[in-house]
Amino acid sequence: MQSSSLTEPSLLATNMKKNILLIVRNPPFANSSNAETLDIAFACAAFDLPVSLLFLNDGILQLANNQQSNLLEKKDLTNNFRALAMYDIEDYFVIAEDAQRYQLTQNDLILNCKIINKDKMAALIRTFDTVINL
Template sequence: MPQSLLIISRQSPWSGPSAREALDIALAGGAFDLPVGMLFLDDGVLQLASAQDASQLQQKDLTANLQALSMFGVDDLFACTASLAERGMLPSALSVEPLQVLSDQEMAALIDRYDQVITI
């Protein structure tokens, strides 16, 4: 039985390559039928904002990668309630579905469910 993997993405989409690397790991894991989940935490929730224009920063938009997750079998997507609230983001206005918004206690239980956890 393949081990499950949770990727915790904590970086904004514009702070460097970390956000893209987290998505690439998730897509690669999904391509090999590995049970993969993604948790967006801290500035990582900014990846979920709708209508981003990365061209002004001369970076590639991550929206297509986020939407491709489900095509690769990565359907377990989570976001931290507190991280969203701290940034004034409403779950109803995010670009990714289905997305489960979790409290701190729920995140602790989530992390315990996975065999491997990577924080990027």
């Protein structure tokens, strides 16, 4: 365990069981929620909580490649999303209907996502213990 504060056995046992889904719903540059969701992902990973991300609705646009945030004098979140894999967070989902709407294919995305149909989304969500949807 990385965290020294989690020394009680009961807490460790709980830790093992809980998996977390973070839902990203906003496009780039909209507000701080995408960046702040990402930071939750890193924090949970540091506590060995298994984290998955669902890029729902306009959230898929956060993953579009060839972004040049420097033109807007904004930090490039793309690099931070790419860093997820270094924290062993590699479970990413996008919705096929969202990809179609914006004419995005896997080749246009910065992360290697599982593309699921909208009617499978509810079943996916059910498999998680905790969902955070900022």
